[in-house]
Amino acid sequence: MPESSTEPLSRDEVAKVASLALLELTEQELDTFTEQLGAVLAHAKDIEALDVGDVKPTSHPYPLVNIFRDDVVEEVDVHDAALAAAPHAEAGQFRVPPALGEEPG
């Protein structure tokens, strides 16, 4: 959440979000993205300035609810294709590096 400082977004916040997304950014990139993301937030500030007191909050642009699918299996055999597209596969499973450490939670 951006602080209500003069800058819409701090460099530290960008660094934090990047680390949560497991992105490794150079110092130069941090500067670039802080500026670019700041511009996006600045634009959002313009919209915040509008009086929307009469507008009902909504989670979605369409006035739709309850779009459901029937509980029916669709047979799609993507096993081979999916594994073939993976960088590494083994024993019918996707092989991934352990670099992420402990699982979340």
Next chain:
Amino acid sequence: MNETNELVEQPVSSPTLDAWTVDTEVAREETDLSSDWEMVIGLEVHAELATKTKMFSPGRNQFGSDPNTNIHPVCLGLPGTLPVVNGKAVELSIRLGLALNCTVQRCIFSRKNYFYPDMPKDYQISQYDRPLNISGWLELANGHRIGIERAHMEEDTGKSTHVGDSGRIHDAGYSLVDYNRAGVPLIEIVSHPDVRGPEEAKAYVAELQAILIAIGASDGKFEEGSMRVDANISVRPAGSNELRTRCEVKNVNSLRSLGRAIMYEAKRHVDLYESGDKPLQETRHWDEEGGRTRPGRSKEQAEDYRYFDDPDLVPVDPSPEWIEEIRAALPTLPRERRMGLIASGATVEAATIAVERELDGLAAAAIDAGGDVGRVMTHVEHNLAVDGAADLDAGNFADLVKMETGGELTATQAKQVLAEMITGGKTPADIAKERGFEAMDSSDLEATLDGIIEANPDEWERFCSDDPKAKGKMQGFFTGQVMKATKGQADGKAVAQLLAKKSS
């Protein structure tokens, strides 16, 4: 510190291969703290819903398939795919909400962002600030109500297996990921911190399991990971209302582990407070072998899931008509089934066992048909824990109990007849006849006893004496003689009555 489970909940941890097993062993374990302290426990239970397909895709929801065979472009998070809600999963979730006395409300789906290979699209679709079911309760067999904060819908994660030297997560090596489970519909049931000890925690989870199975929402199989439990644990001085720092304990893989983990963690907190220290709020993992909890992730990795509304999914807004339709179709819940038997005169314990074994319908019908409650429940508890017992004809069962209470069968004979009724399906009268368990006519019994008394005058004299010790010993002697003479067909109670009558 807010003790209730905040909106910042955890992603579903990857499954463990260990099975959830219900205790069979009656190990005596500590279940309480010193009287100065009490436990404050909140439980988060994840249950996989019994649908045919996944939460947001038409891929198959099935346990035990070969790795990565129940996968679909949507649950693989492939570019261009879009989730569509499984209506059946919503219905089952509403069913559970109603069974837990929740308010069912308009809700939305949110994205919970985190990086881990068990979620290929790098977010889990869950519910955050507008869950489907809120503010309910669950009543335990002991009458204590545990508040339900929420029961929300989400999707399960894939399953990663760590391959390394010792199989431990921190070792070098690599992981293999199976996405069969990714996207399986889950309901997460979050309780208020109303649970006061390991036994109550186990009772709560067992009751929740019984409800999930009864309403057909989940198969509730701990051993297949259909149900998983995390416990939020803190302690406080007994009698106070404060809520102290809690720790969330994960990786508990059986009801027994749940009890042990709670006990260990609560004692750890007490020790810290009593030595002038205090616990840190953190996630800990239960180490089954070591019998202890260990700290989980380091502080720098503190959870920050950056939840936001999922733009791919529109709100779920169940109409009052739909909710009432689902409510009307709910089966009788375990609690009401227990209450029914208790109202007929069964004890709480016996009623609980009967419902657990799905024999409460049989018991109730046998009682209705005139079977003595005590005898019916005794059979349910001790002689009917076998396959096929539920198919027993209630009328025949009631007849058996009547034969028993009417003195036509002894307790031992009744047990044998009952066993044969289950395997053979014959009526108790036929079986008793075949086995020669004909009731002894009371005059026959008396004549037999008279003969024995006549043959043993010294023993009879001692039985009639005022020495209680001698009397007791001789009572055993005469009963034994009668049984011998009648090949065990005499009713012990009837013999005792006759003996008392003749000696007075």
